[in-house]
Amino acid sequence: MFGNDKAVEVEPAVESNGGLDSLAGMVAGIDGEAAAALDPSLGQPGQQADIPQGPDYLRGASGIVDMARAMIGGYAPGAEWDEATGQRMALSLAPVFEKYGWDMEAAMPCELVALVVCGPVLYQSARAVAFKIKADRYALEAARPGVDDPNTVVGAQRAAASAAPDGGNAEALAAAVRSAKVFPDM
Known part of the structure; x- marks a missing residue:
């Protein structure tokens, strides 16, 4: 070569x-x-x-809709939607999740889970505490000495208000009508 x-x-x-x-x-x-x-x-x-299969977007959307329904039911019992409406909502959300690649089953933010789980419970607890505070204040007001005694000023006012047929508001209503401005008909 x-x-x-x-x-x-x-x-x-x-x-x-x-x-x-x-x-x-x-x-x-x-x-x-x-x-x-x-x-x-x-x-x-x-x-x-x-x-390996991709994420199941419909299942993730169904989970989000169910969590939102439970959260709304926790905040305002009876305001949540029915099952058929939830399924329609999930069917409409699944393509959005797929479009943006949101896999809520595998990677749901822990803050969102905590909000959904703890939010309604904390809200209802706050409402119960507020009601208890109002009830305690009313009980303290009613327990003051002389409130029910007709011989005291407050007791006499209460007795007079409860004895009046309209609850003692007739005099206030008459005064309001006398002081009301009357406009001429045009």
């Missing part, structure tokens, strides 16, 4: 008695065993490898 322009025939190093073919078969077998060790489903004939 170099310097000598004669064509040189090169004989194959391995004869054609299956040497290279058998070597290729051994390599393929070893590769198959290695792949089966890494993924056991590949080693079993007739079984497909498990292909």
Whole structure:
């Protein structure tokens, strides 16, 4: 080849008695065993490898709608929607979740979960505490000495107001009518 322009025939190093073919078969077998060790489903004939599926956006949307329904029911019992409306809402939210890649099942922010779970309970607790404070204030007002005694000023006012047929508001109503501006008809 170099310097000598004669064509040189090169004989194959391995004869054609299956040497290279058998070597290729051994390599393929070893590769198959290695792949089966890494993924056991590949080693079993007739079984497909498990292909990871994407997120189930409809299921995530249904979960969000159910959580919102429960939260609204916690804040205002009886104001939540029915099951059919919730399903329609989830069906309309699923494409939005898919469009933006929001996988609420796998990666819902912990703050949102805490808000949905704790918010209604805290709200109803605050309402109960406010009601209890008002009830306690009323009980303290009613328990003051002389409130029910007609011989005291406050007691006499209460007795007069409760004795009047309209609750004692007739005099106030008459005074308001006398002081009201009268506009002429046009």
